[in-house]
Amino acid sequence: MSYPGAEDAQSGLDSGRIDQATFDAIKAALDQKKAPPSDTALGGGIGFSPTYEEAETTKGNIALKKDDLDALWDYAETGVSVKILP
Structure with missing residues (x-):
């Protein structure tokens, strides 16, 4: 991103x-x-990362369940717009 x-x-x-x-x-x-x-x-340096039970922080990344991250990976390509909303 x-x-x-x-x-x-x-x-x-x-x-x-x-x-x-x-x-x-x-x-x-x-x-x-x-x-x-x-x-x-x-x-x-914002990005997406999978969630881990032992992880206490994402260090600024957006945490997604692995299945959701895989689906996003299949959809997204270089240049696609991503809007992050609260």
Whole structure:
């Protein structure tokens, strides 16, 4: 998954959470269809992971049951949009 996206970067720039250079780096990566930097104040590196009984945290990932993750894997391809809602 690609986070932060363009809207996230613009919001971060507008609010002062990131500077112009960081915004430009995020935008350049997105324009090149590459993963944006994940070491900014906005965070990053979000993905999907299977749930494990012994796991206490997802470390920022979205946890799915293995069957659900397999179904998503079959459906999703590079470039598909994913919207995460609360």
